[in-house]
Amino acid sequence: MVGRGYHIALTREHAKRVFAMKDDENLRKFLDELRADREMKKGGRVLDLGTSWDAIHRCLTDGELDPNGGEFPLNTVVLGGKQLHRGDDYTAVLIRPDMTTFIDTALRDIDEEWFRQKFENLPASYAAPRGTKPFIEVWLQIQNLRAFFEAASENLEAVVFTAKFDA
Numbered sequence: 001m002v003g004r005g006y007h008i009a010l011t012r013e014h015a016k017r018v019f020a021m022k023d024d025e026n027l028r029k030f031l032d033e034l035r036a037d038r039e040m041k042k043g044g045r046v047l048d049l050g051t052s053w054d055a056i057h058r059c060l061t062d063g064e065l066d067p068n069g070g071e072f073p074l075n076t077v078v079l080g081g082k083q084l085h086r087g088d089d090y091t092a093v094l095i096r097p098d099m100t101t102f103i104d105t106a107l108r109d110i111d112e113e114w115f116r117q118k119f120e121n122l123p124a125s126y127a128a129p130r131g132t133k134p135f136i137e138v139w140l141q142i143q144n145l146r147a148f149f150e151a152a153s154e155n156l157e158a159v160v161f162t163a164k165f166d167a
Helices: 012-020 026-035 040-043 053-059 096-106 113-118 132-154
Strands: 001-012 045-048 082-086 090-095 158-165
Touching: 001 012, 001 026, 001 053, 001 132, 012 026, 012 158, 026 040, 026 158, 040 045, 040 096, 045 053, 045 113, 045 132, 053 113, 053 132, 090 096, 096 132, 113 132, 132 158
Parallel strands: none
Antiparallel strands: 001 045, 001 158, 082 090, 090 158
16 A cells, blocks of 8 residues: 655755765655755645555556556656665655656646546556545646646756655
8 A cells, every 4th residue: 555655856955965875774864854844845845745646656657556657758757767765665766857847848738637537547456546536636636746846847956756655
């Protein structure tokens, strides 16, 4: 089962620190600190997707939680960037600054009808609730992702997606 997922926009200094880290434990600790930082949250640099990231990734790709599934740039929005850390209970994926512009454009091109069709046709491997209310929750997160990636694109920022997996 999936846990909460977050996108974190990295300043140049944050990105340098992330790139310099060689071990998973310190990387995870640093990303958790950024995710919890009040100033980062207030500045719109942390986007909490809750568990909606699961449906979002599936809808933007081939319906599965495969980091290699789907086509660029939509497959890069959640799990398809460079794997920084992947364990049984946690993942951290880097989206390079030069990719955020492509993602921003692709997210703006998604319309509600197309996304609803993808959501309604998710495979049986998607175990979360379906229906109108869950769709609206996920669709609202797409709007949040649009704003988030628009800002990251304008600022040429790298983005890290992190998620925990519940047992």
